[in-house]
Amino acid sequence: MHRTWLVPVRHRLVASGLTLDALVSRSGYSKTRLSALLRGKDYYPGWAITYSVIRVLDIPVSPLLRLWAAAAEEAGKDTGWIKNRISEVPSLPSEDQPVAHRGFTQAMWEPYTAYAQAFLQSERRARKVVARTFDLLWLTWDEATATPDTPRHAWQLLRRTVLALAPRRPDGRPDLRAAAFSTVVQTGITDPFERLHRIDILAEFFDLITCLPPDQMDVTVLRYLCGIPDDAVPGIVGLPPAITHTLDHHARGALTQLRLNPDSQE
Known part of the structure; x- marks a missing residue:
């Protein structure tokens, strides 16, 4: 991730x-050094x-500086x-941050962070990943606004960034089981044995969620792990309400089937 x-x-x-x-003549650096930089090796x-x-290419400096510094830290x-x-x-x-980008960042910061934290657990890591996503979005804002649905x-940029860092199961699926330890329901249980029992049940259920197709998984995580209201989900994932409703319906049916027939997830 450190060369994003x-x-x-x-x-x-x-x-x-x-x-x-031309880049050599305008930047003042040799072709050898610029080639090494662009190769990322x-x-x-x-x-x-x-x-x-980036000054030659007229790229916004502020977001790229933050990404460069974070990446340098990751590189040791x-x-x-x-x-x-x-x-x-x-x-x-x-x-000047684009006004539309600033408004989008303010609107999506909380749901994006909740989604990231479901997979990464640490709120600090989640916030860093979301900040990185919005900086990348700023750097590609013209491309983002040129698409049919910004x-x-x-959303696809966020989920790629989050899932690239999420822990993985042996079969390659994201590992959501740790989220069972931080749900609101189980933290209110005072009996330690009942709490452990509930965590086991939730961990098994959360593990099944990652067996769903990507869009169904996203809607399920937002609705039932993050507590996002049903009517807010379409705007977050960038899909029409009818489609997100269908995804939710199919996901609930698939999860019921998986719980009744656990062998079908293999």
Whole structure:
């Protein structure tokens, strides 16, 4: 995940029509160093060379700086190294976040975080993943708004980011069982034996949810693990109400069938 920020850079370079030679002449860095940066291999680039490229390509600096810093941390760079690399670049120009992007971020922050936390458990990790998603969305906002359905585009970006980091079962499915420990229902049970029994039941049920097709799983997680109201789900996942209602109906039927015939999930 630590090279995610390179994706919009590469896309913008292709869209710009600039050759690598033109990028060399405008950035002031050698072809060897720029090639290594764009390949995303061999070394983690400093902020100065990264900044020179994104300024040439007219990419918003603020969201990409946050992604670059988070990625540097994931790549094993310590805080001192990151701060020193950032300090090598003069103060950044102020940037205006697109108004529509800001409004979308405010509207989707809570449901996106709830979905992420269902898979990642840690609220801190969930918030970081959601922030990363919105920064990536800012960097590709023109592409997102050019699609037939911006909320759907954004939702798919979020779920890819979340599921790439989620723990996995041996068969490759996301592992939701740990969510059983943090449900509101079981935290109110005072008897420890009853609580453990309820956790076992919930963990088994949550495990079945990940056997569902992707859209059914998403609707189920939002409705029954995150407690999102039924009428709010369509706007979050970017699907018409009739379709989300059908997905919910089929998911509940499939879960009932899986509980009655556990061998059918194999």
